[in-house]
Amino acid sequence: MPACIPQVNICFEIDANGILKCSARELATGNKNGIAITEHSGRLSKGEIQRMVKEAEKYKSADEEYRHKVKAMNDLEKYALEMKRLLKCHWRKIGPKDKRKMGDAVDQRIQWLDWNFLLAEAGKFEDKMKELESICEPIVKKMHENLDADAAGVETSISVPKIEIIELD
Numbered sequence: 001m002p003a004c005i006p007q008v009n010i011c012f013e014i015d016a017n018g019i020l021k022c023s024a025r026e027l028a029t030g031n032k033n034g035i036a037i038t039e040h041s042g043r044l045s046k047g048e049i050q051r052m053v054k055e056a057e058k059y060k061s062a063d064e065e066y067r068h069k070v071k072a073m074n075d076l077e078k079y080a081l082e083m084k085r086l087l088k089c090h091w092r093k094i095g096p097k098d099k100r101k102m103g104d105a106v107d108q109r110i111q112w113l114d115w116n117f118l119l120a121e122a123g124k125f126e127d128k129m130k131e132l133e134s135i136c137e138p139i140v141k142k143m144h145e146n147l148d149a150d151a152a153g154v155e156t157s158i159s160v161p162k163i164e165i166i167e168l169d
Contacts, residue, residue, distance in 0.1 A: 018043045065122070072125035073117055079129060080109045083136050093146065098139045105135040 007027040014020050023034035044052075083106045091099060109132050116124070 069120075069122040069125065072122040072129070073113065073120075076109065076125050076129045076132070077113055080106050080113070080132060083132070084110070086140065090143065093143050094139060098142065102136055102139050105132055 008024050009027060010022070010024045012020065012022050018038075020037040021034065022037070023032065025032040083102065087094065087099065087103055087106070094102070109128055112128060
């Protein structure tokens with residue numbers, strides 16, 4: 001996610017007494033806040049609660065499928081933006097032909113994401129990710145080899161981006 005957009009982890013919890021507890025934590029700063037909501041009138045009956053639990057179980061597979069899609073979409077977007085940043089920061093260390101090839105591929109994937117993020121399935125995002133990796137990784141590897149040959153043992157600060165997704169409970 002871009003740096004200017006806050007990432008917030010929100011948790012809803014309903015206990016046996018029907019008390020709703022809502023907490024939110026901003027991931028960047030660690031700021032946390034919460035509220036407990038109690039309502040004695042209009043409580044849900046046990047039958048209504050059981051019905052809601054059954055509905056939640058019914059839609060669990062759809063939720064998991066959607067979560068997988070969003071993860072694949074975010075992985076592709078993060079990788080494309082990281083490759084774009086790499087091109088911008090280290091453009092002198094990449095040949096013009098490779099620069100154009102990598103830049104075009106990254107721009108095409110970002111444009112594809114803009115047009116297809118609602119309609120595409122998780123597998124399509126994964127395919128686009130593999131295509132982009134197959135174009136970018138050899139260029140980044142060649143860039144590292146050229147730097148190694150030029151530096152003759154001097155360590156560089158450029159690294160191949162590694163995407164690590166951490167799921168919070």
